[in-house]
Amino acid sequence: MxxxxxxxxxxxxxxxxxxxxxxxxxxxxxxxxxxxxxxxxxxxxxxxxxxxxxxxxxxxxxxxxxxxxxxxxxxxxxxxxxxxxxxxxxxxxxxxxxxxxxxxxxxxxxxxxxxxxxxxxxxxxxxxxxxxxxxxxTMGKQMIEIRDLQYIPKNSVAEKFGFMTGDSILAINGKKVTYLNELSEQILIHNAGKDIAIEFDRNGEKKTIVIPKAQVPKDESMGPLFPIVDKTDPFVEALAPDSPAGTAGVKPKDKILALNGTPVISVTNVIDVISNSGGKAVDFRVLREKDTLAIAVMPKKDEAGQYKVGIQLNGNSDTTMFDVYEYGFIEAGTKSFGQIGAVTVLTFQ
Known part of the structure; x- marks a missing residue:
C-alpha cells in the first residue's frame, strides 16, 4: 500500500x-x-x-x-x-x-x-x-577508475569479444578514458552508431579490438559491454540449511579470498564462478579470523537449473577505488545540460 x-x-x-x-x-x-x-x-x-x-x-x-x-x-x-x-x-x-x-x-x-x-x-x-x-x-561525481575493474565475467559480452581479466582499457576510438563513466559515454553517446575501436593494455602490450557497430550493446537487454563489478571483499553472511557449503565446512563470516586458485574481488565474481562450475567441486580459500583455510565445495543445481552452494553473500566495499569530484555552482549547471542531452540521445537511439 x-x-x-x-x-x-x-x-x-x-x-x-x-x-x-x-x-x-x-x-x-x-x-x-x-x-x-x-x-x-x-x-x-x-x-x-x-x-x-x-x-x-x-x-x-x-x-x-x-x-x-x-x-x-x-x-x-x-x-x-x-x-x-x-x-x-x-x-x-x-x-x-x-x-x-x-x-x-x-x-x-x-x-x-x-x-x-x-x-x-x-x-x-x-x-x-x-x-x-x-x-x-550535493553528491558530486563518483568515478570508478577502469584499472580497478579487473574481472570479466564468464559469458559476458566483453568476454565474447576477446577481452580478458586484467585488461586495462586505454582509449575508445582514439579518445583517452580513465573512468568507467567516460567509457560508457564514449561507447553509448559520443560514438553511437559507429564501429568501436577499443585500445587496451594486456601485460604491458598495447592491443586494439574493433567492435562492429551492429554488435555494440545499445541497452541492458543485450547485456552491458563491460559489467560493473564492485570491489567488495566478499564474505559469507549466512548459510542455507543443509547447504553444500555448510556441509563442507564453510561458516558465516568467512571471507572468501579465492576460488579454484583465482583471487575473487566481488560478490558478483563469486556467484559467476559457482554458477559456471558445471557441477564440479569449487575450491574455496577463506579467511576465518586469522586462519586461512582450503575447503572443497560441491555445487548443486537449484529448481531453476542454476548451480548454487547455499550461501548468502555480502561485501565490504573498497572505497579506495572511487574518486569523488565536487562541482562548483556554475559547473554543476553546465554539467546538467550535458546530462539532459545524454539522456535524450539514449532515449531516441
Whole structure:
C-alpha cells in the first residue's frame, strides 16, 4: 500500500510540473485558463478567486472570467489545463461555432500556439535540469577508475569479444578514458552508431579490438559491454540449511579470498564462478579470523537449473577505488545540460 501511495504522489508531482508548463505558457500569451486540474473525472474540491473554496462540480453556467479554477479530481493519475478556445480531452467543440475571442487559443498566432503546446515539455526539461543540478552540487561525481575493474565475467559480452581479466582499457576510438563513466559515454553517446575501436593494455602490450557497430550493446537487454563489478571483499553472511557449503565446512563470516586458485574481488565474481562450475567441486580459500583455510565445495543445481552452494553473500566495499569530484555552482549547471542531452540521445537511439 505504501508503494501505491508513493506512486500516486510521484505521478501527481510530475503531472503538476508538466501542466504548469502549459498553464504558464497560456498566461504569458494572453490566453484564458478556465481550469487547472490534478486528476481526471469529477471535481472533488477546488479554489478560485471569485468563489473561494468549494466542493463538488461547479455549476455549468459559472463564468470565472479571467480567473482559474484550481481543482483536484477523483482519479489522481493525470491532470489537465483547460484553455479557452482549445479542443482538449473533453472534446467540447461548441465554441467553434462562434467567432474567436481575443483570449482564446484559436485566436492566437501560430508561435503562441506552439509555445503553449510545448510548455509541458519545457517544464519537464527544466525540472530535470534542476534535479541534475542539485544532485551534482550535493553528491558530486563518483568515478570508478577502469584499472580497478579487473574481472570479466564468464559469458559476458566483453568476454565474447576477446577481452580478458586484467585488461586495462586505454582509449575508445582514439579518445583517452580513465573512468568507467567516460567509457560508457564514449561507447553509448559520443560514438553511437559507429564501429568501436577499443585500445587496451594486456601485460604491458598495447592491443586494439574493433567492435562492429551492429554488435555494440545499445541497452541492458543485450547485456552491458563491460559489467560493473564492485570491489567488495566478499564474505559469507549466512548459510542455507543443509547447504553444500555448510556441509563442507564453510561458516558465516568467512571471507572468501579465492576460488579454484583465482583471487575473487566481488560478490558478483563469486556467484559467476559457482554458477559456471558445471557441477564440479569449487575450491574455496577463506579467511576465518586469522586462519586461512582450503575447503572443497560441491555445487548443486537449484529448481531453476542454476548451480548454487547455499550461501548468502555480502561485501565490504573498497572505497579506495572511487574518486569523488565536487562541482562548483556554475559547473554543476553546465554539467546538467550535458546530462539532459545524454539522456535524450539514449532515449531516441
Amino acid at each position: 505504501e508503494e501505491v501511495i508513493y506512486f500516486i504522489i510521484t505521478i501527481a508531482m510530475l503531472v503538476f510540473v508538466h501542466e504548469l508548463g502549459h498553464f504558464l505558457a497560456a498566461k504569458m500569451t494572453g490566453m484564458r485558463t478556465e481550469a487547472f486540474a490534478i486528476g481526471f473525472g469529477k471535481r472533488v474540491i477546488g479554489w478560485s478567486k471569485p468563489r473561494g473554496f468549494s466542493f463538488g462540480p461547479l455549476p455549468e453556467d459559472v463564468d470565472l472570467g479571467d480567473y482559474t479554477d484550481y481543482r483536484l479530481c477523483w482519479l489522481p493519475l493525470g491532470g489537465y489545463v483547460k484553455i479557452s478556445g482549445m479542443v482538449d480531452e473533453s472534446l467540447e467543440s461548441e465554441f467553434t461555432e462562434t467567432e474567436p475571442k481575443p483570449y482564446e487559443f484559436r485566436s492566437k498566432s501560430a508561435p503562441a500556439k506552439i509555445f503553449v503546446i510545448l510548455g509541458g515539455i519545457i517544464m519537464n526539461l527544466l525540472l530535470a535540469l534542476v534535479i541534475f543540478w542539485v544532485m551534482n552540487l
